[in-house]
Amino acid sequence: xxxxxxxxxxxxxxxxxxxxxxxxxxxxxxxxxxxxxxxxxxxxxxxxxxxxxxxxxxxxxxxxxxxxxxxxxxxxxxxxxxxxxxxxxxxxxxxxxxxxxxxxxxxxxxxxxxxxxxxxxxxxxxxxxxxxxxxxxxxxxxxxxxxxxxxxxxxxxxxxxxxxxxxxxxxxxxxxxxxxxxxxxxxxxxxxxxxxxxxxxxxxxxxxxxxxxxxxxxxxxxxxxxxxxxxxxxxxxxxxxxxxxxxxxxxxxxxxxxxxxxxxxxxxxxxxxxxxxxxxxxxxxxxxxxxxxxxxxxxxxxxxxxxxxxxx
Numbered sequence: 001x002x003x004x005x006x007x008x009x010x011x012x013x014x015x016x017x018x019x020x021x022x023x024x025x026x027x028x029x030x031x032x033x034x035x036x037x038x039x040x041x042x043x044x045x046x047x048x049x050x051x052x053x054x055x056x057x058x059x060x061x062x063x064x065x066x067x068x069x070x071x072x073x074x075x076x077x078x079x080x081x082x083x084x085x086x087x088x089x090x091x092x093x094x095x096x097x098x099x100x101x102x103x104x105x106x107x108x109x110x111x112x113x114x115x116x117x118x119x120x121x122x123x124x125x126x127x128x129x130x131x132x133x134x135x136x137x138x139x140x141x142x143x144x145x146x147x148x149x150x151x152x153x154x155x156x157x158x159x160x161x162x163x164x165x166x167x168x169x170x171x172x173x174x175x176x177x178x179x180x181x182x183x184x185x186x187x188x189x190x191x192x193x194x195x196x197x198x199x200x201x202x203x204x205x206x207x208x209x210x211x212x213x214x215x216x217x218x219x220x221x222x223x224x225x226x227x228x229x230x231x232x233x234x235x236x237x238x239x240x241x242x243x244x245x246x247x248x249x250x251x252x253x254x255x256x257x258x259x260x261x262x263x264x265x266x267x268x269x270x271x272x273x274x275x276x277x278x279x280x281x282x283x284x285x286x287x288x289x290x291x292x293x294x295x296x297x298x299x300x301x302x303x304x305x306x307x308x309x310x311x312x
Contacts, residue, residue, distance in 0.1 A: 007166035012088040013173045026083040033076045039282030040065040050295040056134040060116045068278035071105040075176045075274045095177040100158045108150030115142040117215045125222045180262050194260025202257035209249045240284050247277045
């Protein structure tokens with residue numbers, strides 16, 4: 001990853017310069033990270049064990065939990081380590097790798113949420129054709145498209161950044177390597193690159209967010225004539241999806257839909273899609289979903305788990 005610069009390491013300024021706040025944040029994020037692992041692994045194991053993975057909605061939920069887990073792991077362990085470190089350093093190469101992986105997994109997650117919205121739209125608005133449209137092959141194709149879409153998005157962000165010359169300051173005002181904070185450090189005019197970032201990240205996220213909201217509005221319009229019980233179940237499922245979409249997209253849009261400028265509050269908003277959303281997604285999808293509750297209960301009552309609890 002050779003580059004036209006004399007910068008070999010970056011210094012991450014992190015969330016705060018106050019030692020007491022850093023220690024408090026470490027404890028808080030440690031609990032959050034444990035909750036993320038427990039919640040998402042529980043969902044993945046429950047879906048796989050109870051064969052819910054054969055249903056398209058849970059097939060996508062399985063991959064959403066997997067991407068959440070990988071996504072937050074790209075950022076959170078490094079953040080927690082830095083909170084206890086005297087100097088928060090990341091090498092140039094590791095910085096570029098982190099940027100690529102974060103945008104790859106983040107892009108993939110956005111497309112998976114789109115796939116989930118499409119699944120709910122077909123299930124509610126075209127129920128007679130649901131089995132034919134959302135076949136196993138179609139579901140695998142959608143996941144492959146999500147993978148390819150995330151890679152294309154990340155590769156373009158990576159290429160916009162990798163050739164930037166860094167020859168002066170090396171302090172990144174963030175807790176991970178992202179495009180806008182790096183553009184501030186580049187010793188060249190980055191206005192055009194900033195515009196390309198808006199198109200690649202901001203406008204794509206905005207278009208997908210609008211599409212998702214329109215699809216859920218169509219769903220709500222369709223279920224108005226459903227019987228009360230069916231309407232309640234559809235509303236519960238869709239409201240869970242909409243909560244996850246809003247929790248993820250609003251902070252992303254706040255950061256990437258504007259010109260090449262950064263604000264101190266950006267770091268707080270970034271916490272939503274790097275830590276808070278991956279932590280709350282399992283709760284949102286299980287607390288309002290009877291099938292997921294039953295799947296977890298069924299797995300928890302399996303003889304292996306029962307024997308383990310008795311031994312304890």
